[in-house]
Amino acid sequence: MNGDASLEQLRREGRVVIVGASLAGLRAAETLREKGFAGSLTMIGDEPYEPYDRPPLSKQVLLGMAGADRTALPRRRALDATWRLGVPATGLDMAAGRVRLADGDEVPYDRLLIATGVRARPWPHAAEAELDGVFVLRTRDDGAALARRLAERPKRVLVIGAGFTGSEIASACRERGLAVTVAERAAAPLVGALGGVVGAVAAELQREHGVDLRCGVMVTALEGDATGRVRAAHLSDGSSVETDVVIVSLGATRNTEWLAGSGLGAGPRGIACDAGCRAFDIRGIVTDDIYVAGDVARSPHALFGYQFLSLEHWGNAVSQAETAAHNMLSASSDRLPHLWMPAFWSSQFGVNIKSVGVPTLGTEIVVSQGSLADRRFVGVYGYQGRVIGAVAFDHARWLPFYQELIETTVPFPPPFPTVDRRPEGRRPVDADFPDPSVPTHGPTVTLSGYSPADRRMTFTPAH
Amino acid sequence: MTQSLLHQILDYANRADPYPIYEELRKTPVHHEEDGPYVVGTYYEIRSLLHDPRISSDARNLASTARDPLAESAQEGSALPPSFLRLDPPEHDRLRRMTNRPFGPPHSPHRVDGMRGELRDIVAGLIDGIGDPGRIDLVEEFSYPFPVTVICRLLGVPREDEARFHTWADTIAASLDPDPDADPTERGKESHEARMQLGMYLAGLIEERRKKPGDDMLSELATAKGPDGAMTTMELLSTAALLLIAGHETTVNLVTNGMLTLLRNPDVLQRLRADPRLAVPVVEELLRFEPPVQLVPQRTPLADIEIHGVTIPKGASLWLVLASGNRDPQRFENPDRFDPDRRDIQHLGLGSGIHSCFGAPLARLEAQLALAELARRLENPRLLEDPPPYRQNAVLRGPRHLPIACDGIRP
Ligand SMILES: Cc1cc2nc3c(=O)[nH]c(=O)nc-3n(C[C@H](O)[C@H](O)[C@H](O)COP(=O)(O)OP(=O)(O)OC[C@H]3O[C@@H](n4cnc5c(N)ncnc54)[C@H](O)[C@@H]3O)c2cc1C
Numbered sequence: 052m053n054g055d056a057s058l059e060q061l062r063r064e065g066r067v068v069i070v071g072a073s074l075a076g077l078r079a080a081e082t083l084r085e086k087g088f089a090g091s092l093t094m095i096g097d098e099p100y101e102p103y104d105r106p107p108l109s110k111q112v113l114l115g116m117a118g119a120d121r122t123a124l125p126r127r128r129a130l131d132a133t134w135r136l137g138v139p140a141t142g143l144d145m146a147a148g149r150v151r152l153a154d155g156d157e158v159p160y161d162r163l164l165i166a167t168g169v170r171a172r173p174w175p176h177a178a179e180a181e182l183d184g185v186f187v188l189r190t191r192d193d194g195a196a197l198a199r200r201l202a203e204r205p206k207r208v209l210v211i212g213a214g215f216t217g218s219e220i221a222s223a224c225r226e227r228g229l230a231v232t233v234a235e236r237a238a239a240p241l242v243g244a245l246g247g248v249v250g251a252v253a254a255e256l257q258r259e260h261g262v263d264l265r266c267g268v269m270v271t272a273l274e275g276d277a278t279g280r281v282r283a284a285h286l287s288d289g290s291s292v293e294t295d296v297v298i299v300s301l302g303a304t305r306n307t308e309w310l311a312g313s314g315l316g317a318g319p320r321g322i323a324c325d326a327g328c329r330a331f332d333i334r335g336i337v338t339d340d341i342y343v344a345g346d347v348a349r350s351p352h353a354l355f356g357y358q359f360l361s362l363e364h365w366g367n368a369v370s371q372a373e374t375a376a377h378n379m380l381s382a383s384s385d386r387l388p389h390l391w392m393p394a395f396w397s398s399q400f401g402v403n404i405k406s407v408g409v410p411t412l413g414t415e416i417v418v419s420q421g422s423l424a425d426r427r428f429v430g431v432y433g434y435q436g437r438v439i440g441a442v443a444f445d446h447a448r449w450l451p452f453y454q455e456l457i458e459t460t461v462p463f464p465p466p467f468p469t470v471d472r473r474p475e476g477r478r479p480v481d482a483d484f485p486d487p488s489v490p491t492h493g494p495t496v497t498l499s500g501y502s503p504a505d506r507r508m509t510f511t512p513a514h
Numbered sequence: 515m516t517q518s519l520l521h522q523i524l525d526y527a528n529r530a531d532p533y534p535i536y537e538e539l540r541k542t543p544v545h546h547e548e549d550g551p552y553v554v555g556t557y558y559e560i561r562s563l564l565h566d567p568r569i570s571s572d573a574r575n576l577a578s579t580a581r582d583p584l585a586e587s588a589q590e591g592s593a594l595p596p597s598f599l600r601l602d603p604p605e606h607d608r609l610r611r612m613t614n615r616p617f618g619p620p621h622s623p624h625r626v627d628g629m630r631g632e633l634r635d636i637v638a639g640l641i642d643g644i645g646d647p648g649r650i651d652l653v654e655e656f657s658y659p660f661p662v663t664v665i666c667r668l669l670g671v672p673r674e675d676e677a678r679f680h681t682w683a684d685t686i687a688a689s690l691d692p693d694p695d696a697d698p699t700e701r702g703k704e705s706h707e708a709r710m711q712l713g714m715y716l717a718g719l720i721e722e723r724r725k726k727p728g729d730d731m732l733s734e735l736a737t738a739k740g741p742d743g744a745m746t747t748m749e750l751l752s753t754a755a756l757l758l759i760a761g762h763e764t765t766v767n768l769v770t771n772g773m774l775t776l777l778r779n780p781d782v783l784q785r786l787r788a789d790p791r792l793a794v795p796v797v798e799e800l801l802r803f804e805p806p807v808q809l810v811p812q813r814t815p816l817a818d819i820e821i822h823g824v825t826i827p828k829g830a831s832l833w834l835v836l837a838s839g840n841r842d843p844q845r846f847e848n849p850d851r852f853d854p855d856r857r858d859i860q861h862l863g864l865g866s867g868i869h870s871c872f873g874a875p876l877a878r879l880e881a882q883l884a885l886a887e888l889a890r891r892l893e894n895p896r897l898l899e900d901p902p903p904y905r906q907n908a909v910l911r912g913p914r915h916l917p918i919a920c921d922g923i924r925p
């Protein structure tokens with residue numbers, strides 16, 4: 052009874068604070084209002100802009116097809132929120148229920164949603180990172196600055212790191228007719244996310260589109276000229292590349308520093324939460340008023356042995372935000388689990404790449420439809436005798452089927468004929484993922500064990 | 515004795531309202547009688563079968579013992595090789611890709627939108643040509659000629675040949691809809707003849723376009739130099755015939771069903787008249803509520819597959835009843851209500867998966883422009899017969915005539 056009354060009061064006049072005013076934050080806010088939340092809503096974001104969409108930044112924006120300022124996320128409804136934009140949150144007092152802001156303000160909450168996402172990992176040598184012409188790509192400002200520079204038609208662009216973002220950037224540069232070198236520590240692009248078998252296809256794709264792709268090398272130093280402009284990069288194989296634009300694409304760092312010392316279970320791998328999106332504290336006890344969603348979250352998934360997953364996926368941010376918002380306003384029996392099936396898409400070099408499940412868990416892969424040589428195929432990943440993930444190159448329409456195979460834990464290799472099964476589809480091969488104990492910048496799904504407390508991981512810079 | 519469900523689906527007596535039969539069908543996940551086809555009518559099962567790579571669209575994978583009462587009418591019955599509608603990957607994908615190059619994004623993002631003005635003119639011309647507003651057969655005077663003219667313009671058939679094209683298209687369409695009173699062998703001969711003439715005509719046109727290409731789709735297909743190379747003349751002929759046949763009867767029925775449904779829901783008709791932008795959600799809801807393709811009969815499993823404990827054997831004939839899935843209460847709230855304000859509208863009306871309707875953007879635009887304009891120009895329209903007389907065809911279901919009256923026609 053009592054609980055109902057206080058929930059009712061929360062819905063009517065409670066205070067919800069959302070830190071991180073991007074995709075997850077916005078969708079959560081909209082869901083709260085949709086579900087009838089009538090109390091006060093405060094959106095805190097360190098970027099000065101209203102929520103915008105990031106995927107176009109490495110695609111349409113770099114192609115010059117859309118301005119970086121034209122990426123605002125479509126609004127589903129009016130929010131009636133107090134916006135605190137351009138002000139980072141700097142601390143959290145869990146006992147008092149307050150968020151501290153950089154400008155000294157404190158904002159009290161009854162329910163808090165943390166959606167602070169990730170940021171681009173910078174070039175590790177600070178002085179080199181400062182050189183004019185060295186970029187990362189995560190924000191609207193990054194996108195605008197880079198697009199401007201590409202429009203000046205640099206003589207050569209160097210992309211460091213061939214994960215999804217780096218590969219998309221290289222693709223956009225080629226489409227604009229710019230000379231591009233890609234340097235990747237692993238044996239091929241996308242290896243961290245999709246393994247070596249598929250990585251080899253991505254490598255061919257890049258070379259065929261005129262990318263000067265250098266794998267198995269690290270960039271050891273960036274060199275500037277007298278005016279502080281970058282002019283060359285030196286590689287671990289002794290070679291060097293003359294270049295006037297360098298894009299550092301080495302993956303992301305979770306935005307959790309502002310929570311240091313707060314007592315929340317937040318660390319370099321993100322903020323641990325339960326399937327209901329409630330954050331854990333450092334003791335591994337779940338909180339009841341703090342929720343997490345989007346790229347910053349790590350949450351356990353029933354289909355993958357309840358390991359904690361961190362997903363840098365657009366669709367996950369939306370779905371988790373909606374679940375978190377629902378659960379914030381619900382009694383425990385009405386809460387929903389966040390059961391999103393990991394799914395990711397990318398477009399590069401004219402190919403639509405899409406994956407479902409957790410390819411990175413896969414030890415083997417079988418090409419169940421099409422062929423690697425045609426670069427049109429479905430690859431199915433197996434782990435301990437079951438189907439765990441799938442990737443499609445220009446074959447996305449088939450993926451719902453493979454999603455079902457994952458959901459129903461079908462044995463691997465899938466024991467049935469399919470249309471367009473080629474000889475190469477008869478036998479699984481090693482999926483060829485790099486040693487999982489060495490973190491890479493590549494994967495967009497990271498498995499991070501069973502412990503909600505996570506402060507041990509240290510990242511060894513790749514370059 | 516009560517009729518079997520399969521017979522009821524095919525029985526002409528149920529054509530005006532097949533939905534109660536579909537409700538019956540949805541009570542079992544897979545319906546199967548004796549040696550007949552396996553029939554699926556629930557939304558989620560249909561959708562997963564449409565995305566299932568164990569399911570083939572290629573008739574050559576059908577076991578010779580499989581019995582399908584629709585097999586005959588579905589026959590393309592000509593010397594042409596199978597079109598991509600009846601092929602599996604990789605041939606399907608290659609032909610569809612090549613056909614898409616001059617039709618849709620990424621290579622031709624403006625083809626369909628670029629036809630907007632032309633479609634408006636065709637619609638305006640047909641409405642201007644309506645005779646006595648006191649008795650209009652919307653099918654004869656509007657819905658029927660509309661899509662054939664559109665396909666002619668798309669393919670680049672010269673204006674002076676359009677009339678001949680209409681005659682062949684009508685004959686072929688009629689063969690898909692056997693009149694029980696007509697002599698079947700006579701019908702078959704006529705349709706065969708029409709196909710031959712159409713084929714010969716198109717072959718000639720292709721020859722001309724190879725020499726002197728225009729900016730129409732046939733010219734681009736005939737002179738294609740994409741990564742997949744060029745289609746053979748035979749492939750090109752079956753593709754052109756597919757575009758004509760797949761885009762004809764379907765669009766006729768969408769427009770006719772659309773007007774019928776609007777006249778049964780005058781409040782929606784009124785809203786559409788006031789705001790032509792409502793045509794977009796109206797057409798989506800129509801594709802759910804009264805889909806022109808009621809079922810896809812041409813599927814067969816490459817291996818035994820199991821659905822909720824029922825095994826559909828390899829090589830069996832499989833029907834997916836899209837119209838039933840569209841009314842599945844497990845998927846849609848209040849499924850028997852026509853409600854253009856529905857937000858959650860992932861219907862099956864245009865199929866799903868790799869065979870999902872190739873012409874969808876064009877079909878949508880045609881229907882939107884036609885319905886918005888009919889709503890605007892017909893003054894006080896009303897049905898003269900409800901239900902109207904239907905065609906025989908249970909697959910491509912729609913009225914044979916739609917007699918309506920109105921007080922006048924606005925300019
Ligand atoms: C270039 C690029 C291309 C992408 N392409 C794809 C794609 O093709 N497919 C796909 O699935 N995904 C893609 N993604 C990933 C997708 O954009 C993310 O998954 C999504 O943005 C996650 O949303 P989020 O709200 O969780 O985090 P974010 O979008 O990272 O938002 C977090 C926000 O919180 C702010 N913030 C951080 N710390 C604080 C603080 N202390 N106080 C206040 N505010 C703070 C940040 O500045 C940011 O605005 C891409 C991402 C990038 C950068």
Ligand code: HEM
Binds near residue numbers: 762866
């Ligand atoms: C309202 C109108 C239309 C409806 C309801 C409709 C419906 C459908 C459906 C349900 C399919 C899937 C068949 C299957 O899965 O086997 C399909 C396929 C197809 N449609 Fe349409 N259609 C319409 C209009 C058009 C038009 C105007 C064109 C041509 C310009 C067209 C061309 C095609 C083609 C070529 C295919 C085969 C696609 C393939 O096999 O890959 N259709 N249509």
